[in-house]
Amino acid sequence: MRTAARAMLGAIFVVSGVRVVLDPDSKVTAAKRVTDKMAPMIERVDPRLPTDARDLVRAKAASDVVAGLLLASGRLTRPAAVALAAGLVPTTFAGHPFWSYPQPQRAQHQTDFLKNLGLLGGLLLAAVDTQGKPGIGYRTSHAVDRSQRSVRRAVRTARREAKIATVTAAAARKIPG
Known part of the structure; x- marks a missing residue:
C-alpha cells in the first residue's frame, strides 16, 4: 500500500x-x-x-x-x-x-x-512514515535504556565475581599448604 x-x-x-x-x-x-x-x-x-x-x-x-x-x-x-x-x-x-x-x-x-x-x-x-519501523526518538531512548540495563548487569556480575574471588582467596588461606 x-x-x-x-x-x-x-x-x-x-x-x-x-x-x-x-x-x-x-x-x-x-x-x-x-x-x-x-x-x-x-x-x-x-x-x-x-x-x-x-x-x-x-x-x-x-x-x-x-x-x-x-x-x-x-x-x-x-x-x-x-x-x-x-x-x-x-x-x-x-x-x-x-x-x-x-x-x-x-x-x-x-x-x-x-x-x-x-x-x-x-x-x-x-x-x-517510518514504514512500520520505530522512529529515531524511540530507538534512541530505548538504546539508552538498554545501555543502562547492560551497565547495571555488568556491575552486578563484577560484584558477584569479586565476592566469589574473595571467598575463594579466604578459603585458600585457611587450607594448610
Missing part, C-alpha cells in the same frame, strides 16, 4: 515538474508574487544564488522532478516528502490565491488550493 501511495503522490510532482522545466514561462507570472518578495532574502543568504523568477521556477520544478522520483521509487522517501512539502507551500500561495479572484475564477482557484492542501497532507504523512 505504501509503495502505491508514494508512487501516486510522487507522480504529480514528476509530471508537473517536467512540464515546468520545459516551459518555465508558463508559471513565471504567478511565481513573481512570491519570488519578488523572496529575492532580497535569497540575496542575503548567498548573492550567488539566482533570484530571477524564471530561474527560481525552473530550479523548483527540477527539484520537484528529483524529489518526486525519489518518493515514487521508495528511496529517501522522508527527505523527498519534506522537500516537496516545503516547495508546495509557496507554490500554492503563488498559484492559487483564490481570495483575490472574482467568481467564477475564485471557485476554481479555491478548489486547486484545497487540492494542494490535500497533497501537502499526504506529503506530511509520507515525511513522518
